[in-house]
Amino acid sequence: MIPHSAPTLSIEEHEAVDLVLRSGQLAQGREVEAFEQECAAFAGRRHGVAVNSGTAALHLALGALGVQLAERVAIPSYACASLITAAYLQQATPELCDIADDYNMDCAGISGDCRVVILPHLFGAPAKIPDRGQVIEDVAQSMGGPTGRATPVAITSFYATKLMTTGEGGMLFTDDGATAEYARDRRDYDNRDDFVVRHNYKMTDLQAAMGRVQLKRLPSFIARRREIALRYQENFATLPLRLPNPRDHVFFRYVIATGRREDLENHLRANGIDAKRPVYRPAHHYLGGVFPNSERAHAECVSLPIYPTLLDADADRVIDSVKRFFDA
Numbered sequence: 001m002i003p004h005s006a007p008t009l010s011i012e013e014h015e016a017v018d019l020v021l022r023s024g025q026l027a028q029g030r031e032v033e034a035f036e037q038e039c040a041a042f043a044g045r046r047h048g049v050a051v052n053s054g055t056a057a058l059h060l061a062l063g064a065l066g067v068q069l070a071e072r073v074a075i076p077s078y079a080c081a082s083l084i085t086a087a088y089l090q091q092a093t094p095e096l097c098d099i100a101d102d103y104n105m106d107c108a109g110i111s112g113d114c115r116v117v118i119l120p121h122l123f124g125a126p127a128k129i130p131d132r133g134q135v136i137e138d139v140a141q142s143m144g145g146p147t148g149r150a151t152p153v154a155i156t157s158f159y160a161t162k163l164m165t166t167g168e169g170g171m172l173f174t175d176d177g178a179t180a181e182y183a184r185d186r187r188d189y190d191n192r193d194d195f196v197v198r199h200n201y202k203m204t205d206l207q208a209a210m211g212r213v214q215l216k217r218l219p220s221f222i223a224r225r226r227e228i229a230l231r232y233q234e235n236f237a238t239l240p241l242r243l244p245n246p247r248d249h250v251f252f253r254y255v256i257a258t259g260r261r262e263d264l265e266n267h268l269r270a271n272g273i274d275a276k277r278p279v280y281r282p283a284h285h286y287l288g289g290v291f292p293n294s295e296r297a298h299a300e301c302v303s304l305p306i307y308p309t310l311l312d313a314d315a316d317r318v319i320d321s322v323k324r325f326f327d328a
Contacts, residue, residue, distance in 0.1 A: 002317065004274040005161040008214075008221060008308040016209040023205075028188070031205035035212050036171070042215060043139075044149045045173040047180035050203040050211075051187050054140050054157025054170035058086035058118065060201065061136045061153045061172055064182040065116055067092045074114035074133065076105035076122075077284040078294040082157075083118050083138070084283055092116075096284055098291040102245065103255070103301075104128065106293070121147045123278060123303075124163075124225075124252035125244065140170075141252040144222045153179060158207070161307075163221060163252055164214035166207035224308040225251040228315050232304065235319045239326050242300075253278050256322075257300040264302055264325055271321045278303035 020031060032050050040048035051057050067073060069091045075083040077096040087094040097109035104127035105119055117133045121142035129135060129150050139148040140157035143164070148154035153176075156162075158169035172183045189198035229244070229251040236243055242257035255278050258264055268275040278301055282294045304318055 002273045002305050002310075002314050004276055004303065004305055006307050006309055007160050007165050008217070010213075010217075012213045012217075013210045016213050017206055020205045020209045025205055027204055028202040029205045031208040031212065032203050035203075035208035035215070038212060038215055039171055040173060042218075043143070043154070043173050045154070046175045047173065047177065049172040049174075049180055049183040049187065050208060051170050051172065051183075051201040052203055053168055053201075054138070054155060054159065055082045055086050055089075056187070056199065056201040057155035057157070057170040057172045057183075058082065058136065058138070059089045059199075060183040060186055061155050062086060062090040062092060062116065063186060064153065064172075064174075064179040065134050065136070067116055071115065072111070072113045074105075074110045074117040075283065076120065076294070077289070077291040078103060078122070078279055078282045078297050079120055080279060081281070081283070081286065083120070084286060086118070094283070094287065096287060096289055096291060098293045099297065100128075100293070102127070103297055105130075107131070119151075121145070123244070123255050124250035126248050142250055144218050145250040146248050148173060152176060158211060158214075163250065164211065164218045166203065166211040166214070169203050169207050169211065221308045222250045225306055228306050228310055229254050231312075231315050232306075232319065236322065239323065251306055253303045254306040255301050255303050257297070258302065259300060261300050261302050264322070267325045268304075268318070268321055271317075273305065273318055273321055275302050275304050277301060 036048040036050050067090050071092050072095045073087045073092045075094050078099045084094050098106050100106040103122045107130035117135045120138035121127045124142050135151040137151045137154040143156050154173040158166040186198050187201035282298050284291045
């Protein structure tokens with residue numbers, strides 16, 4: 001079976017983690033500090049604050065921007081549950097917006113009641129930055145592309161199958177020293193002279209050591225993803241499919257759309273290829289509301305295997321199977 005996604009690891013990551021194990025300093029320490037500095041430089045930001053998940057980074061970003069009890073936060077309907085979770089952790093109220101043709105948030109749908117917007121760059125395609133509200137860019141699917149620099153705060157995830165990984169983990173990026181200080185203060189609750197609600201959101205040196213290696217390799221990861229995407233684009237051009245726009249895309253996911261989604265998924269699995277919906281369940285399925293573009297995307301979108309260790313022969317198997325489905 002060709003997996004839908006997979007981490008890209010080498011002996012370098014093993015060696016980096018082994019050095020940390022031998023040092024005896026396993027929790028947050030010098031490796032985390034170095035990883036923060038290197039990630040911030042890569043992202044073009046002054047500060048990086050490492051945490052244990054992308055959700056934690058979102059939660060801290062909302063707090064840093066002063067989001068208050070029941071305040072409305074705009075998020076796209078076509079997105080994973082993490083965005084809803086972060087809003088509720090801050091005791092805010094998520095307000096859903098439909099998506100545009102590129103699957104990113106339709107900024108015209110953001111209400112004037114929302115002072116803060118969480119904006120993912122879905123599947124690796126840059127989203128339009130809204131001209132209203134304070135925007136938190138979610139670059140978990142686009143890190144390494146031309147995103148994450150245009151807003152006061154950005155966050156990312158380093159989950160196992162993201163563009164780069166620390167197994168679990170995340171980071172907050174900002175140019176504002178006060179925002180970075182808030183995030184650093186709230187990620188660790190111990191050894192304090194005062195009490196405010198803080199969290200156990202720390203990253204370990206084990207994770208950071210892996211991340212430092214992955215960060216160096218990220219440009220090559222993205223280059224390989226784009227090679228595979230180009231291979232797909234060229235071979236699918238004449239098929240009755242909606243294909244992604246490759247402009248500035250880093251191809252965290254290669255997503256096609258067809259009215260025969262379920263049949264195509266079943267066909268691919270029968271041929272040893274794991275393909276699936278790119279968003280397991282859109283946010284409005286949890287919270288309610290009518291969002292026709294999100295619903296259409298949920299009904300029609302299929303995510304095909306694309307990751308740096310995918311062999312050309314396996315990509316060709318995917319191409320051949322998709323073509324045979326439409327030729328049948």
